[in-house]
Amino acid sequence: xLVPVVLGGCQxxxxxxxxxSTTQGQTAFKLWQGFFIAGLVIGGIVGLxxxxxxxxxxxxxxTIPPQTQYHRVxxxxxxxxxxxxxxxxxxFTFVAENKVxxxxxxxxxxxxxxxxxxxxxxxxxxxxGVKVIGIETQAPQMVVPAGETIRIFLRSxxxxxxxxxxxxxxxxxxxxxxxxxxxxxxxxxxxxxxQCTQFCGLYHSLMLFSVRAVTPSQFQSWTQQQSASNSxxxxxxxxxxxxxxx
Ligand SMILES: [Cu+2]
Numbered sequence: 507x508l509v510p511v512v513l514g515g516c517q518x519x520x521x522x523x524x525x526x527s528t529t530q531g532q533t534a535f536k537l538w539q540g541f542f543i544a545g546l547v548i549g550g551i552v553g554l555x556x557x558x559x560x561x562x563x564x565x566x567x568x569t570i571p572p573q574t575q576y577h578r579v580x581x582x583x584x585x586x587x588x589x590x591x592x593x594x595x596x597x598f599t600f601v602a603e604n605k606v607x608x609x610x611x612x613x614x615x616x617x618x619x620x621x622x623x624x625x626x627x628x629x630x631x632x633x634x635g636v637k638v639i640g641i642e643t644q645a646p647q648m649v650v651p652a653g654e655t656i657r658i659f660l661r662s663x664x665x666x667x668x669x670x671x672x673x674x675x676x677x678x679x680x681x682x683x684x685x686x687x688x689x690x691x692x693x694x695x696x697x698x699x700x701q702c703t704q705f706c707g708l709y710h711s712l713m714l715f716s717v718r719a720v721t722p723s724q725f726q727s728w729t730q731q732q733s734a735s736n737s738x739x740x741x742x743x744x745x746x747x748x749x750x751x752x
Contacts, residue, residue, distance in 0.1 A: 518543070524673045527698055527719075529691040530606045531675035537602040538675075541595065548591065606676065610689055613657035615650055615725070621660070621667035621680035621702065624709035635733040635740075642712035647697075649728050652719035656690045668703030671717055677703050692719040 640646025702713035
């Protein structure tokens, strides 16, 4: 009775994890909290039982206490209870994982993410000419709208890389010859750092990037800016090429 009253105004602590900046990351975070609380409760019960056994059954004399063998009830209990605990944790994990990896019907922005030694390319197929590339010395930034469903198509040009944004509580392989897809629903605007999580060669540690979540209208003006500046640089290159020909 006292525990809920005393803890009523508290927030469950994060237990060292990120609270999740995407709805998917928040689902993973809730699972983490649940696992941690389950671990604390079970650890507490086991600890108290050990303490009780140690104190209650201390050596009092040299006579050996009654020896119990093949106690069927106890043996069934200590087999069935852990199986039940694992089954419950499995069920919660199954539900949470399905939520995190669910591909929604109505994605709003698609980004083709290509990992390569050692950098990232973010290409926006819905906005022709919009593409961001970055390498070791200059980490690229993926700009996306907050509050919308972002579909990521993740590929690799060479070896296995990992797309990981810590605050999203999510990591995904970028595999050569395979396209992995997942959704991100970023809750708030902001900048979130990301990195490659597979040891992919010499400059793996410099394979960084960031995700900048902006408002949908800021995103629209960003895409317009990008396609304008990209087509300007392409036409400049064409002019140079034409000069070279003459
Ligand atoms: Cu890498």
